[in-house]
C-alpha cells in the first residue's frame with residue numbers, strides 16, 4: 384500500500400471512512416443505551432448479538448463457548464459465568480462498532496470511486512441498517528402492536544441520523560479537499576483508489592491539519608455523547624442496585640439439615656450451601672428476561688382437555704410446597720470448574736400437579752418453553768417416575784432471583800442444567816419426543832450428570848493434627864454424581880496408593896458431598912488426585928473428555944506442598 388498517488392480528486396479515503404464510521408457508531412451505541420435504560424427501548428447491540436448467536440449452527444456456538452470458557456480459565460478472569468457474560472456483552476458492542484467501521488469504510492470508498500460529491504447515500508445506508516436491525520431482532524424483542532412500532536421508529540430514526548451524520552462528515556471532509564484543490568483540473572472518476580493517506584498531506588490539503596482537526600473534533604463530540612449516554616443511562620437504570628429477590632433467606636434462620644454431621648470439612652473447602660448471590664448463572668441471554676409477577680401466568684396447552692393459565696399464587700397456595708437441596712451443574716462445566724452450585728429449591732412436584740392439568744391420553748411429553756425462547760422436553764415417564772421433578776418458584780426461601788428464572792423454573796434430578804428451563808412461560812402437552820434447545824445444537828439428549836470429584840484445598844497452613852508423631856494435613860473438596868449419590872471418594876498422592884477419604888453426610892441425596900482426607904505430611908511438592916464412586920458403587924469415568932457433548936469426565940488433581 385505504498386503507492387500514494389495523492390489523487391487530488393479522490394476525496395477522503397476508505398480508512399478515514401472507517402474511522403468516521405466508528406466515531407459515529409460509538410455515540411449511536413451510547414444513545415441506544417440511554418434509550419434502553421431510560422425508556423425501555425431495545426438496546427440494538429445486545430439484541431442483535433443474541434439474535435445472531437441463536438441462529439448460528441450448534442457446532443459454531445459450542446466451539447465459541449468452549450473457546451471463551453477456556454480463555455477465561457486460562458487468563459484467570461474470575462468466575463467463569465460472570466466473565467463470560469461480560470465478554471459476550473463486550474463482543475456485542477464491539478461487533479456493532481466494527482459494523483460501523485465497515486459501513487464507513489465502504490461508504491467512503493464508494494463515494495470516492497464515484498467522485499460525485501454530496502447526496503443522501505448515508506441516510507439510505509442508515510435506513511437500511513435500521514431495517515436490518517429491526518428484522519434481526521424482530522422475534523426477540525417480544526414487543527407487539529404500538530410498542531413494536533415505536534421500537535422500530537426509534538431504531539430507524541437513530542440509524543438514519545447516523546447516516547445523515549455520515550453524509551455530513553463526508554461532505555465536510557470533501558469540502559476541505561475541494562478548497563484545497565479548487566481549479567486543479569478535470570474530474571476524474573478514479574475507480575482505482577490509492578491507499579488513503581491518514582496524514583492528509585498527500586491529498587493536497589492546503590492546511591494538512593484541517594482534516595485531522597475535523598476528525599479530532601468529531602472524536603471529541605463522539606466521546607462526549609457516548610460517555611453522557613452511558614453515564615446518564617447507568618444513573619437512570621431503575622433496576623440498578625435493586626435485588627430482584629429480596630426478603631429473608633431461609634438459610635439465615637435455619638440450620639442446614641446435616642448440621643450434626645460428624646465430619647468437619649477441611650479448611651478451604653467451598654461452602655456446602657452456596658450463598659444465593661454466588662450461585663453460578665448460565666443462559667443464552669446477555670441480560671436475563673425481567674418478568675413481573677402480575678404480568679405472568681403459566682400457560683398450559685396442547686393435548687389437554689381445556690387450556691388453562693396458572694398464576695404464581697395458584698402454584699404457591701394450592702399445592703403443598705416441596706423443598707429440596709439441589710446441586711445444579713452446567714454441562715459446560717470442566718473438571719474442577721465453577722459452574723456448579725447448591726441451594727434449597729422450593730416448588731410443586733409436577734407429578735402432583737399433573738392430574739390438575741387434565742392431559743389427554745395421547746400425551747407423552749411436556750414441552751416447556753421459556754420467555755427467552757429456550758425450551759426443553761420432559762417425558763411423562765420421567766415425571767411419573769420421580770416426584771422430585773419440580774416446578775420451582777423459590778430458592779433459599781425467597782422468590783427466584785431474576786437471573787435464576789423468576790418466576791418459575793423446573794428441576795429435573797440427575798440432569799445437567801441444559802435440560803431445566805428457567806423463566807418458564809408455557810407447558811405444552813405433546814405426543815412425541817422433541818429435541819430441546821441445546822440438543823438441537825448438538826448436545827447430549829439425556830444430559831445425565833457425570834460423577835466427578837474435585838479437590839478444593841490442601842490445607843497446608845491449617846493447624847494440622849498430629850497422630851503418632853506424624854502431621855496430618857487436611858485435603859478436601861466435593862464429589863458429585865447428580866441424584867445418584869456418592870458411595871466412596873479416594874485420594875492419591877503422587878503415584879502412591881489410592882486412599883479412602885471420609886465423606887460428610889450431604890445436605891440431601893441430590894447434592895454434592897464434601898469429603899476430607901487427612902494426609903500424612905511429607906515434605907516437598909506433590910500432586911494430589913481424587914476419584915469417586917457413585918451411590919451404586921460405579922466408579923467415575925477417569926478417561927478425560929471435554930464437556931461437549933455429554934459432560935466432562937476425567938480426574939481432578941492439584942499440585943501442592945512445601
Ligand SMILES: Nc1nc2c(c(=O)[nH]1)N[C@H]1C(S)=C(S)[C@@H](COP(=O)(O)O)O[C@H]1N2
Pocket residue numbers: 662663664665666667668711712713714753754755756757758786787788799800801802803804805806
Ligand atoms: N430459559 C432458559 N433456561 C435455562 C437456560 C437458558 O439459557 N434459558 N440455560 C440452562 C442452562 S445451560 C443451565 S446450566 C441452567 C443454569 O441455571 P442457573 O443460571 O440458575 O444456575 O439453566 C438452564 N435453563
Ligand SMILES: [Mo]
Pocket residue numbers: 665712713714715800801
Ligand atoms: Mo448449562
